[in-house]
Amino acid sequence: MNWLLVVAGAAVGAPLRYLTDRAARARLGHAFPWGTLAVNTAGSFLLGLLTGVASAQVHLLLGTGLCGALTTYSTFSYETLRLYEGGTRGRAVLNVAASLAAGLGAVWLGVRAAGPL
Numbered sequence: 001m002n003w004l005l006v007v008a009g010a011a012v013g014a015p016l017r018y019l020t021d022r023a024a025r026a027r028l029g030h031a032f033p034w035g036t037l038a039v040n041t042a043g044s045f046l047l048g049l050l051t052g053v054a055s056a057q058v059h060l061l062l063g064t065g066l067c068g069a070l071t072t073y074s075t076f077s078y079e080t081l082r083l084y085e086g087g088t089r090g091r092a093v094l095n096v097a098a099s100l101a102a103g104l105g106a107v108w109l110g111v112r113a114a115g116p117l
Contacts (some may be wrong), residue, residue: 002060009065017070032091033079036072037099042104043071048110 021035028034043066050063076099083092 002057005057005060007066009061009063009067010069011065011066013066013069016066017072031088033076033083033095035080036075036082037095037102040071040073040076041102043067045106045110048107048112049114051111053114062111064093 017035017039020039021033024035024038047063049065050059054062076095080092080095083089083095
């Protein structure tokens, strides 16, 4: 029955990613993938927060299910390639650097917020 926890989390995470991306594009335009950066950063923070403090069931629901569907490496990769091939190589490099820095910083903050492991 653990798979139901993953399904339930994913049922929330996937639409949340879609709606976040749409809101970011409506507000900030299409020149940079702000929505993907936002969901990947938020998911990294939540995974860091869950590390060491969440039960196995909560981790399946929120970590594997919600964060697994919310965050997206494939979309990040595709959007970076689109920026690069579209002639905005600087934005492509910025997307990689910002995503890596924000993701690592967010997971670190999440772990710190959760307390000692």
